Amino acid sequence: MKIDSxxxxxxxxxxxxxxxMVDGLFGFEDHQRFAVIGRESEQPFEWLQSLxxxxxxFVICRAQFIKPDYELAVPDEDYADIQATSMDSIIIYLIVVxxxxxxxxxxxxxxxxxxxxxxxxxxxxxxxxxGYGVKHRLLDEIEDQSxxxxxxxxxxx
Amino acid sequence: xxxxxxxVDERVMIGDDIEIMVVGMEGDQVKLGIDAPRDIPIHRQExxxxxxxxxxxxxxxxxxETESVAQFLQQEDETDNEEExxxxxx
Numbered sequence: 001m002k003i004d005s006x007x008x009x010x011x012x013x014x015x016x017x018x019x020x021m022v023d024g025l026f027g028f029e030d031h032q033r034f035a036v037i038g039r040e041s042e043q044p045f046e047w048l049q050s051l052x053x054x055x056x057x058f059v060i061c062r063a064q065f066i067k068p069d070y071e072l073a074v075p076d077e078d079y080a081d082i083q084a085t086s087m088d089s090i091i092i093y094l095i096v097v098x099x100x101x102x103x104x105x106x107x108x109x110x111x112x113x114x115x116x117x118x119x120x121x122x123x124x125x126x127x128x129x130x131g132y133g134v135k136h137r138l139l140d141e142i143e144d145q146s147x148x149x150x151x152x153x154x155x156x157x
Numbered sequence: 158x159x160x161x162x163x164x165v166d167e168r169v170m171i172g173d174d175i176e177i178m179v180v181g182m183e184g185d186q187v188k189l190g191i192d193a194p195r196d197i198p199i200h201r202q203e204x205x206x207x208x209x210x211x212x213x214x215x216x217x218x219x220x221x222e223t224e225s226v227a228q229f230l231q232q233e234d235e236t237d238n239e240e241e242x243x244x245x246x247x
Contacts, residue, residue, distance in 0.1 A: 007223065027209035028216070042227045058215045059223055077196040097211060098218040102226040108215070111208035126200055126208065134211045142230070 004054035005037055007047050013037065018051060019115060022081045022123040026111065031056060034122065036093075036115070045096065048113065063092040066107055066141050070094075073128040074114075082114055082121040089118045096138065106135040 001015040019034045031050045038046035044065040050056035063070040072092060084090050093113040097106045109132035115122040161169060168178045176192040191199055 007219075025212050026205060027212045039224075042223050044230070045223050045227055047223075056216060057218075058212070059218045075196055075198050077198065080196075095212065095215045096218075097214045098222045098226060102222055102229060105226060106211075108208065108211045110204065111211065124208070124212075126198065126204055134207045 003035060003049070003051055005047070005049045006055055006057035007049075008037070008039070011037065017120060019120045019122045021113075022121060025058070025113070025124045028056065036060070046093075048093065048095075059096040059098055060093040060113065061096055061107065063094050063112060066094060066138060067109070070109070071127075071129045072112070072114075074125045078114065078123060078125045082116040082123050083119055084114070084116045089116050091115045091117055097135070103139060105138040107138045107141065108134045109136050110134045 001013060001018075002010055003013055005011050013035050017035065019036065021032045021034050023029060024031050028050075031052050033051040035049050035051060036046050037049050044061050045059050046061070048058040048060045070092065079090075082090070091114070093115065095108045095111065095113065097108070099105065109129075110127055111124055111134060112127055113122055113124045163169060163179050165179050165181055168176055170176055174194055175197065178190040178192075180188040180190045182188070193199060
């Protein structure tokens with residue numbers, strides 16, 4: 001199906017891969033249909049594009065690329081909402097804020113987006129892990145690890 | 158909004174299974190104890206608001222920036238790999 005996207009204009013996506021976001025995102029509760037879109041040149045970043053509003057899209061990144069030991073502590077209810085029976089089916093995305101100076105890019109550890117890739121249900125949750133804030137400077141977080149390795153891992157999934 | 162006056166150690170029930178107790182008072186701070194089923198999420202309001210604000214900030218991003226940042230990261234990465242390679246060679 002063709003969709004109108006914020007970063008790329010009109011593009012083609014697989015209709016079966018549209019995501020139903022349970023309760024929307026905090027502050028954007030009215031938008032519940034999304035798609036994850038991206039391009040090679042933008043890796044490890046992808047976009048969470050609203051299908052209801054072409055002008056609404058979020059830069060996201062898989063948690064493992066930024067913090068391989070990223071932990072998740074959320075109530076069972078959150079897993080039930082996206083009908084996840086195992087962690088293996090869940091992709092954890094972190095939302096990235098890109099300010100004017102890209103070096104100051106921050107990533108939200110507190111409010112990750114979980115997507116169940118088996119049934120394409122997603123939800124933004126509040127992660128209770130101690131010390132996880134809403135603004136971690138991305139460059140500080142990835143300092144010690146190789147992103148190329150991370151994108152290699154992306155090919156596996 | 159329903160407003161109730163409670164003393165320390167007194168409780169409020171919400172439905173059958175949520176119980177809120179005033180545990181203590183210190184200056185302008187009230188300490189609350191909450192008993193609720195495990196599947197009911199309880200968070201300070203500030204957490205919701207912080208995440209909401211970050212979402213709003215994140216929604217401002219445009220395409221060009223992302224690509225340049227991705228390229229910047231990929232370059233950083235190549236530099237790292239070259240350094241590692243250099244160490245292995247030496």
